[in-house]
Amino acid sequence: METTALKAKAAQIRMDLLKMIHGAKTGHTGGSLSNTDILTALYYRIMKLDPANPKWDGRDRFIASKGHSVESLWCILGDLGFFPKEELKTFSQFGTRLIGHPNNKVPGIEMNTGALGHGLAIGVGMALAAKRDGKDYRVFCLMGDGEQAEGSVWEAAMAGPHYKLDNLVAIIDRNRLQISGSTEEVMGLEPLEEKWAAFGWHVVSIDGNDMEQLVRAFEAAPSIPGKPTLVMANTVKGKGVSFAENVAHWHHHVPNDEQLALALAELSAAIESYEQEGLVR
Template identity: 75%
Template structure:
């Protein structure tokens, strides 16, 4: 099992890698990939049952990135785990690559192509229902964006998940409060988001999406309510970890310049150094 400090270090390394990848490709969704990095790190390194050497393992947990445009952090994690060679990250968004700007199921570890928002949860409901009917024990995790909550198909899927009592289904909302057009509350107000999901029959857990103790408790513990799907409402910061990108809507898909990439790496390296000191003081240094 990974320690919280190890998970923090891994997520900082993932952030450095995804920024390098976006900079090299001259395109990508920076802000949301930085905000979801801790959620994905918790899932892939500590919560989900999966095997990079056997990506089609029948009893594997399934992950669907419904907010498929923020795939950069996912590509970095899959490469780090060995689903495909690390060197392939340099081909991101280049002609002929498998690593396009949205999840591509030609890549091991990807369950479905996503991109058009609002589709991932519906497919996740189908996967979870199949597990129930086949007598399988795997769980299905679906990561959604908060701007995506304006899609009607999300609420149809939410209603179906509750109707079929899919307590093997875990929805996660990356609640960074910003979308491409600005604040979610200005574009299409969502609050009270927790009560809306509860009204649709889901068990809702609200967490700090950058706090590993809270994330792990919520994700490991699901389902907490028999016969109900779980919704983890993860409050996050868009652009997390990079000072000039945090809470800036323009960084939804902004590409760092050479100087900005250098500054971002320096900030993340400083955070890594601080973690090293914390590990030494706590006696958990590997």
């Protein structure tokens, strides 16, 4: 999918997740909006996948370590046909598979996540298995920036370069806000890029809401043989909804009817703009 189409797709996924959260009256809105561009680039352009055969051995693996922001992932998996899209209406309802964190009973989910700090270690194991088995799949692991306060993240960060896992791509959704406020006030992270580089990772810093930059960064990995890649995706929490952007309150806020209508109107206008951009090109 071309980048203009990817932008339009990301806006549609944002619309879908907002409707889903509004209907369920629960969800992690801000972080799902910030990571939508990342997931759209991965699932519609970068990763090797087969929705009809989700356990295909040659597939690339994706781990949503920041599992609480699952809404964008559910919408993408439903859109791609990993499960019936109609099932999105059951999100967080009694008896549903589509709970508030990734659930490996759902096709396309590699592992249950939600307890922060676990995903990268599992990603290291998957990438190491690929190396030892002579397989060429890549492993992508999305973490939150607040998650960087977990000690287990840094144990895995040591292991990746030690085993020369250049088939491993870690991504930090660096939106600088967590449930209780600024990441730098809760637990200062900077200089975050330098820390990952010191652990032996090839660090690429990009605008994580810029589709062209996302595609370039993911397509280039691994750019240094023998080194895992860390993509520092600088994003905006609540991206795509003007009144939610950079507002910590939207971490776990559910839009009311009026807010949903305003947000959908903004995103519809964005889609129309991208479609016009595509026609011009």
